[in-house]
Structures are given as C-alpha cells and as structure tokens.
Amino acid sequence: MTPGIELLRFITRKLAASLPLIFGVTLISFTLTVHLGPDPAYAMLGKNPTAADLAAMQRELGQDQPFWQRYASYLRRLATLDLGHTESSGEKVRDLLARTLPVSFLLLAPGFVLGTVLALLLAMFAAWHRSGRLDRLITGMSVIGMSLSFVIIIIALQAIFGVWLGWFPVRGWEVHGPASYLNHVTIPTLAFVLASIGYNTRFFRAMLVNAMTADHVRTARAYGASPIHIMCRHVLRGCLLPIITRIVYSVPALAISGSLLMESHFSIPGIGRVTYQAILSGDQPVLMAVVGLSAVVFAVAVTVADLLCRLADPRIRLA
C-alpha cells in the first residue's frame, strides 16, 4: 500500500470513528440545553404576557414539537450547515459565526503562538540549567504567573498601557488593517502571554527534564555537542509528541470557544462573548451551532494531532 493511500485510509477511518463522538456530544448538549438550559420563551415575552402569549411563543420556538423531532432537525441543519437564525436578533447563525470566529482567532492567535514559543524557550533554559539559579528563577516566575488572576492582569495592562501611557486603546476592535490590528491586539496578546506562560513553561520544562535523562542525550553531551544542538536535535525531538498533542488540542478552543474574559474586558466582538450571551439567554440555534462545530473541529484536531505525531516519529503506525 502506498503511503498516500495509507494516509487517506487513516484519515477516513479516524473521521468515521469520530462520528459517534460527534453524535454523543450533540445529543448530550442538546438534551441538557432543552431540559436544563434557560427557557428563551420567558425572556422573549414582554412585561405582561398572558398564558396564551406564552403558549404562542413556545409554539413559535418549536418547543411544542417532540424531542427527537427537534434533535433530528438540529442534526439535519448541522449537516447541511443551515444553522438557522439566532433567537435574539434574528441574524443568520452562519453569518454570525463568519463574523465572530475570525475575530476570536485573530485576537487569540498571536498570544497563543507567542506564549507557546516563549514558554518553550524558557523551559529549555530551565531544563538545561536544572536545579540551578536560572531554573529556580524561571520556575518561580512561572508559579507567580500561574497565581495571578487573568482579570487582574487584564486590568493592570489596561491601566498601564491604555490609561497611564496612552499607547494602546483600552478596549474595542476597530481593525482596518495591520496597524490598527497591532494597536488593538497588543494588550490582549500581552495579557494572554502573561496568563498562559506560567502553565506552559512548567509543562514544557517537565517534559524536557524527563527527556534529558535519556541515554542518547547523555551520550550526545559526552560527545561534547553544543547545548543548542542537544536541545533541538535530541531533547526537543524526544518530547515532541506530548507538546504537539497539547498544542493541537488547544486549537479547537482557540478557534471556536474564543476567550470570554478577553472578549468581555476588551469589548471584542468574538465568538466567546456571543456564546456566553447565548448561554445566558438560552439562544439554542447559536449554542447548538457552537457545540456542534466544536465537536467537529475537535475530531479534526485529534486526526491532525495523530498525523503530526506520525510525522514527528515515523515509528508510530497509522493504525
């Protein structure tokens, strides 16, 4: 079997195996939303409704239909990407996602990339100087970073760079091109990096320290190879699999969930804020679209992670 066909078969098999996962996630979330979630009918009625108004609104929202009929209709909509309209504003859910997903991605991607790269570099320094001063300093700073509340970091950065120095806007997202993008994304990126770097550094350091105890690394050191060579060629490669898995598994959250805290505090019209509002108001079309897409993207991410792991370590079989 050629590698191309093997790959194609693997992807097909993996995605097919994800179908029960997607089915399960959508069924559970749909059940929870319908039976335990907020009832939009009450929130959508005026201040003085009658029982007849309530019944009419419930009919209008399709709440009078049997559960399985509603679930089947939802799956059909998800499969055809006809996600309907939001209950609150009437906007097409597809348009809403197309409008907010890129914003969340553009907001979080720089912080994610920068935070990961910086954490990896710091972890490499700490691991190389294990138990030394530099290691203790980096580990200590990581613990402080992990202890800081994300909200406090956001407020402090807004006060320093937005109010005192006046270098960047405190909030908003009026992006017309690269300059305005940098203007609006800088503080959120800094906040994201500061909030995530502690966790990432600790995680990467633990992986790297473990990998450094391997025989082939000691052999390389004994040969007198340079630290950069040892770190990049031997240590990093040795612990690439958990790092890849962690990074790739973070992407669905980055792409779909957004960051509620960031989007709320910086008033950014991303998917996190929209999802949160939908949860509060019980806007089922939006909620179910986000949950359904999250399940699909997660299934794809699992497949991609497996493929990347195979690329990183050819010993892994695409089974």
Add this chain to the structure above:
Amino acid sequence: MSFARAACAAIAGMLIVAACEHPGGSGHDPVVYRHAIDGIPASLDPAHAANVYSSTLVVNLYDTLFRYRYLSRPYELAPNLASGMPEVSEDGLTWTIRLRENVRFADDPAFPDKRGREVTASDVVYSLGRHFDPGTRSQGAWLWRDRIAGLEDWIDAGADPDRRIPGLYADDDSTVVFELTEPYPQLAHTLAMALSAVVPREAVEHYGREFGVRPVGSGPFVLEHFDETRAVLERNPHFDRGELDLAAEGHDRQRHAELGLDVLDGETYPFLDRLEIHFITEPTARWTSFVAGEVDNVMVPPEQADRVLASRDPIRFTPEFERRYHTQAEPEAGFVLYGFNMANERIGHHPDEHIDRANRALRCAIRDAFDWQERNDTFYQGLGQIFPGVIPPFLDAFDPSLDTRSTDHDPQQARARLQAHGWTPETLPQLTYGLEASVHQRQMFEQFRARMEAVGIPQNRLRSRAFASFGDFSRAIGNRELDLFFMGWTMAWPDAQYALQLFYGPNAAPGANSFNYSNPEFDRLFERAARLDEGEERTALYRRLNEMIIDDCVHIGSLSRTRLHLWHRHARMLPDREMLGGYFLRFVDIGATP
C-alpha cells in the same frame, strides 16, 4: 536574503501599509460622540425593544409618534412623528393623530428603487398591527391588547395586515385613528415607547428574521455598523425636524446653566455626524475606557462611588471630578422590591380567614425584620431613595406624607407579630427564595436571611433556589414556584398606573403581577383609576391603591437607585437613560475640548 533583512523588509512593509490605512477624509472632521451603555441590545427590531439597551438605539433609528421633552422634569410628552398632540374625543374613546409631512424612511435596498419613501399613516397602523402576528415575537403586544376595538377578532382571523383593524386605521395618508374599547389615557405614553416605532412593511418583508439587525427607519440616524460591542450610527440625511427650541424642551437657564446648551438653541439637529454607542458590560472596562477618553460618558460603577463623591447626603461630587467632568446624580425611574407569592397558601392568600390573617402577619413580620437602610448602604452605596409602596418619588402621585413605617427596620415589631399569631420556628413554613446565580444576588440572600434569623426565623426556613439566567428566574416566577423574590421594575411611562399594574388581579403570573395578588377591591379601583385623565381624583385613587398594597404586606419595599453620570466637558448634553429613553442623543453636540 538573510533573516534580518527579511524581517526589516516585513516591518517596512507593515509601516507603509499602516500609513496608507489611516481612514482620512477631506473637508471637516466629523462630529462624533461615543456613548457607553452597560448592556447589549439583542435586537434592533422595535417589536423587541422592551429594554433600555434596545430602546436607546431604536428611538434614534426610528420615529415614534411621541417622545419626551429633552429637559423637562417631570417628564412631558411632545409630538415627534406626530405633528401635534392627539385629538381625543369627549368620551376618551377616539384618538386622532396627525403625522408630520415629508418624513421619509432612510434609503435602503428594501425599497423598489432603493430610495426611502414617505412615512404614512398606514405605516403606523402596520407597525402596531405586526405586534399581534406570532411570527413577530413581539414584546409589546400587551400594551394594546383588549384596548383597540375589534382587535381580538382581527387577531383571531389571522392578523392579516391587508385586512383593516376596525379600531385602528389610516383615515388618510397623514391621519391615524384609534377607536378604543374604553378610555386609555396612557395610550400616548405607549406611543412614545420604542416598541411603537414606525417601520416600513417593505423592509420587514424583505429582511424577514434579519430585520432585527437591518433597521430601516426615519429617525435622526441610520445604522452603519452593529455588533456585540458597538453600534455606529450616522446622520440620516432625510431627517429634518427644524431647529432645536430649548425653551420648548424645558430648558431652565439656572438649572441647566453648567451644561452649555444655550449655543445650540435655534440650531438644526441632530448635531452629530456620527454616533457611536459602545456596549461595555464590564464596569471596570467602562470606567477605564472613560478615563482614557475612549468614550465620552460613563455611568459610574459602584466601586468608584467613593472616589467620585465628596458627600452622599446631599450627593456632591469631589471638586476634582466637578472640575474635570460634567456630573449628574439621577434617580432611576423605577425601583427594586421584594415580592411574596400570594398564590401560595403557606404565606399568601388563604380561604380560611384565620390562616389568612396569620399569613398576613408573617409577611408583615418579614417586612419589619428586613433592613432597607442596610441594603442601601451595602449594595447601593447609600445613595438609593427608600420609599413606602410602589409609587416612586419622581412621580406626581408620590405622597411625601405617607407613613414610612413599612420601610423601617423594626425587629421588635416583627417578633411581636410572629408571637401574636402563634408563629414559632416549628410552625413557620419553609419558604423558597429565588435568585439569579450571581455573587451579588447570593450576598443579598445572605443579608436577607441574617435579618430574618435575628427575629427568630431559622435559617432552614429560608431555602435559596438559584437560576442560571433571567429567563429561568422569570419562568419560575411565571410558574408560581417561588415564595419570595427580589426584582426590579423600570417605569416605561411616568404614571403610577405602570407600577400599580404589578398588583392587578388579571395580570397574575405569567403576567406582570408576579405576586399573584388578588383583591377585587384593588382591581375595581385600579380599573377606575386607569380610565381617568391626570388629576386629583386619579392621584387620590393611586394613593389609595398604594396604601392597600402596604396594608396587605404584599411586598417589601421599595428603593429607587441613584445613578451617577459623568461626561466629558466637550460633550454638550444632559444624558437620560430613564423612561426606556435615548431620545436625548439627537440633541448631543461635541464642542471644543476645554
């Protein structure tokens, strides 16, 4: 090419792009005002504009027949799309309203030639009629239901907009006639609400469900951009209401001297080229954004009150804030209160007279045990106005001489009432206290429970039930599942009838009477008062109704919160978020920064 060169080239490229990006324009700088509000409007369809956030936008995108005068307090109605105030027949049953001429809808692809056409009386009829189509999902149908002759038959026949409603029709292109089933003096107020704004049928049909995000109106502004964080409105070139007459708007040279509005007298409005409304739900972000100059106004978050105030009674801002900003302390047109579920026989109405009396005593004891001043100091910075009943101080019908003992914290009296009616920790019913799941609401519950414990009502007699959302909380109230709940009520018009309807029997849950109060005498007097025009007789009836609620201990209350507003000195305006408003935005101007 080395990495350094590539990086330099990339940076240089970005700088060039950035330099080209600046959205410049020739001619004068547009006059822009950036207004911050603390919530997000879900929809811009007038039929859904039942809260202050949607209303703020809708009344600036659409026209209502009437509006409130900019500076007059107490609030006074003024014609808006109407050319004058309504002509009401002697018996109060026929209202004739004439429209201004040459008012046009904004240009939009929904119209056949994409040019906005003239607003006619038929548009008013259509806009009100669509509230009764279930597909509209209206939040305002209750305002006119059972009030307009023949409306119910028209609804039963399918609410077809092509069929005439017997009691609501266009007499000609500029005359709307209402024929009512009974006098409804509040009708004019309902026609000042955003819910009654006039929409073109073409746009509703063209956009369907998406009409909520694609508004087409005849108001002072048109929508340029709308998302979850802001709306950008631009001046509507078709809008022409002449010049601002400050005297007619209630300008008082002494009271409004500081605002610098005089220069606007006789000028054509709206004064803004661009109005940005920012939805900033996080209080800290709102404050920081104001201090950084990114928005022009702020409703001061509670945690900043100590910083901006020099004294609380009377309310005075610090000299620093007075110097730097315009300041205003505005009592809300509404109130917060606790309610009992009178449909629950363990605490409310009971067919057995003896038990009914004991239940009343228990409710009154709970009311006596509660400490409003403590609530005010803990959660409202001590700035709220505590008053008995449900007629808040800003209304004409408010009775300053009304006995205030019902709002006093009197634990002794509470204990005495419980003892007199044989209530002991063993016989007390277990009550369910409903709350929205938030730290704030949980703290309020704990405060409430502590005050009850102090008079001998054990903690286990009060059980909290938290709800994830306002919709769930409303559902529980609508289903009569709660015994006690804390709620707010925002007045949509400045008439005590709007507050007293909370206790009108036919409005019982899921209607506005969340208390399920049922008192035939109250209902009879309410119906009588509701038909009367403003005057001494009506005021006397309102006050009597208010006393009945206090005597029956149906609620614990009430308190009107005070809102602190700051705005930058270059903004010439008097902000007002009450009466589901936003009308003032058409009169805002931006001057030179001092």
